[in-house]
Amino acid sequence: MSVRTGEQPEGFRVYLRPRVLGMLLLGFSAGLPLLLVGGTFSAWLRDIGVELTAIGFLSWVGIAHSIKVLWAPVVDRAPLPLLSRLLGRRRAWMLAAQITIAVSLAGMALTNPLENLWLVAVFAVLSAFGSATQDVAIDAYRVEAEARHRQAAMAATYVTGYRVALLAAGAGALHVANIGSWNLAYGAMAALMGVGMLTTLIIREPAVTIDRATAILEKRVTDYLDDTDHQGMRRDLTAWFIGAVICPFADFFKRYGMAAVVVLLFIGTFRISDIFMGVLANPFYLDLGFSKAEIANVAAAFGLAMTLIGAALGGVLVARFGIAPLLIGTALMAPVTNLTFSWLALIGPETYGLVIAIIADNITGGMAISVLIAYLSSLTNTAYTATQYALFSSVMTLPGQFLGGFTGILAASVGWFWFFVTAAILGLPAFLLAILLLRIAHPDQVERPGMRDDNSAVP
Template identity: 70%
Template structure:
């Protein structure tokens, strides 16, 4: 009896210690940075297209302008600049990460304010330029915030950092869609985009309050950088060519060489796992809305259950990720979420057979969104464990792009698949696409356990 009571006390203590992770100041601050990151995404995406159409802009022009959002898919191209280039004045005052965050946030706010003050029907080209400016500012902010999140805390707090980031991000997306549309409906689009520009103050104030993360460079990285300097000492290039070579090797070549050197023969397995982990989720997500409509659910039912209720479930899953990673570690949670992500696709196969029953939709949304929030939180913690803090921005931008690009490209063919098979078989097939990630998660847990990976450069 006494042993059982002691076990129960230890369990409660472990749970309490796991929950305490959310009280860390940097974990709390990440929610506000997540809000700042999520706000501009829809303002150059879905809300942007709604604004243009509402004012009578032609569909062809709207289609071309949707390309501005591609900045987030190619952000790895200028991540080395964010990683290594010091901003005159700002970097000295705020540090490497905060200076880029602040510059990006101010750029976004100016871009949104400019859009608010410009009429697309009179000067569509200027609106397009301001939207591109906002999108690139948003993608650059993502690079800097991702790097800060990885460097700011120890591995056991990465799940909580991911959870609060996802929470802030999702709330901001809802604000940028529902909030902006409601303001535009009650007033006008100038007020809507003006209000969103003011809300970027959340990120700016947070950036000014937080401290720059303390990182160190490990011996292996110093040795590699010393080889670069030795090479430059031997080169015949002078002036700008020598300076450019120094920057390019240090900012572009070294991050990839570092990753390959640390992981060796299993590096390709790690990259393959990153590329396949979210495929089943992305495949299912593309066809979710058409599926609900085809099944017979009304637009209001879809909006209320998959939208607002779904957001609450996603945030619940993300919060669970922070606690569970702190309690059980990244490796076991990776295997669990790699299995659960495709498994929840089967609830939609069940819903397809059940028909337009509200309770069925609620169950499917609970299963999918809690699992989705949990998987995103755990996977962000995993990606963080792969980086070297000497090259955080470059390496994390590569991983995050690799995480979505293959699935997004392949998802373009899901409409053809859905047209050839019924909905039940469609979701069964998409569940099957998650099998490679499950197998790779188990293999990597044995040969490259993320809880035992030494993340270079962490000082505390």
């Protein structure tokens, strides 16, 4: 692995590139459903009197984002009837997923959880699977659409759009629910998915080709099949399965060897504390005594500003010092800042305490997200972008999502103070693994196969 050099800095002009600007709106489309089956969904259920234990288990609705690697090969290689021919493989899957999300959110808006909680859960699951599929397609588009030296800008605009969507789905939904009803709030969110649909119809499909090393790897598949008795559809399905499912993982482990295990362990633990505590963040605020308006204004709106500051700061620091120092720094800062919520649990519903906790947690979170996106993008081969990025992002969220199902039981048993202490402890392994990465798979010494620095495909 080697560091690429010689990229010409474009300054702020890079943010005027159409594909970089487009990521702002695609980021909004990606971020909108997340809270609507996560934190906002939990607030809705808690507000109408659903027990914490049930809310904790319903957080498993979001586990779709953690297992999306299971169907990412289909998104990577399989065409959708008519849509793929009209829009291309990435845009077709984006649009299909966005329609699924909009319809599911509308279904939640038209259902009363107190009368049909199971039906609301079904719509939430459909929305989560649509959201996860959209993430697979958008992540692949983002990595393929621009050169490596523009990935930080792509990540910055994506995170900005994503966080604005979280504001809409968090503070926006809470305000609408406070003035009107939760059903009205979810109906408005379903309508906002039109932003993503329109953007998908406007943007251009990225053009990439398979690099020479990857082509050799896939040729081994066809050579193997030529030596077997596989014929017709059986041969085609076997070739597709090996090329779409086996080759992406074989490519990753071939490039990294045993270091791949450490890379995956690091990715899996990097955000575990934030995901774990995030499941019950809104119920925590409500139980502590904050109003829905205070949560919307401080935790959501003010929190968005802090996250964007953190993301911008992360981008500047990465440009100056590289990815590795920021991965180590944010891996330590994330669990440490979680302890501010333990302090908040002690002092009670004090606005100044909430502000301090949000500043510490969200600035760190913004830095961590922008750094991690740049790191994960650098690990992918453009021949298998959707599958490999889905693998990384699934590994990133699965441990936290799984453990999140038990957060209600833990919080009810030990109280809010020790709940957040536990969340902080869960984040410490990522710090140790980040240090280990410096020795065996340095984050700043990776090369993205299949693309040159000017975004032209390697022949």
